[in-house]
Amino acid sequence: MSILFDTGVVIDLEHLDLDRHGADQALVSAVTVGELAFGLDVPDEAQRTARTARFRSVLDGFEIVPFGVEEAKLFGALASLVRSGGRNPRPRRLGLQIAATAAAARVPLLTTNPADFSGLDRLVTVVPVERRT
Numbered sequence: 748m749s750i751l752f753d754t755g756v757v758i759d760l761e762h763l764d765l766d767r768h769g770a771d772q773a774l775v776s777a778v779t780v781g782e783l784a785f786g787l788d789v790p791d792e793a794q795r796t797a798r799t800a801r802f803r804s805v806l807d808g809f810e811i812v813p814f815g816v817e818e819a820k821l822f823g824a825l826a827s828l829v830r831s832g833g834r835n836p837r838p839r840r841l842g843l844q845i846a847a848t849a850a851a852a853r854v855p856l857l858t859t860n861p862a863d864f865s866g867l868d869r870l871v872t873v874v875p876v877e878r879r880t
Contacts, residue, residue: 748772751812751849753842754779755859756876757805763859764879773857775809776848778841812848821847825867832866839863846871 749772756763757779783802789795805811825843826836836843842863849856850871858864861875 749774749852749854750857750874751776751845751852751854752779752809753845753856753858753860754782756857757783758801759859759878762878763876765857765876773809774812774852774854775805776812776845777814778844778848780805780811782841812852814844814848815851817851818844818847821850821870825850825870828866828869834866846873 751774752760753776757775780802783798783805787795787798787802789798822844825847826840829836829839829843842860846856846864846867855872855874856864857874857876859876859878861873864871864873867873
């Protein structure tokens with residue numbers, strides 16, 4: 748079974764308990780790659796070095812799922828669900844694009860922020876993950 752990691756999962760990977768999710772293959776959206784690339788431009792050298800190492804490990808260690816036309820169509824549907832639920836989809840754009848990637852690939856979305864994806868269960872399976880205690 749494959750599962751798509753959202754950006755928060757990728758960032759906190761070493762602090763998460765992933766054992767019970769049993770995914771054979773972890774996938775990452777091209778949208779997450781973009782978020783990680785954006786995060787490389789920080790003034791603190793130690794932080795930049797750590798973020799660059801994470802970025803490279805994602806590129807080398809995960810299958811990257813592209814964001815294309817099918818994902819764009821699903822993004823529109825997910826944004827509509829968010830709006831019809833009384834929330835603003837604009838601040839959630841990247842998360843919704845990642846959820847659309849999971850929906851198009853027909854794989855669950857593993858997230859540390861399940862509330863960001865509430866009301867989307869008609870189109871994507873959202874699987875919450877917690878930090879290790």
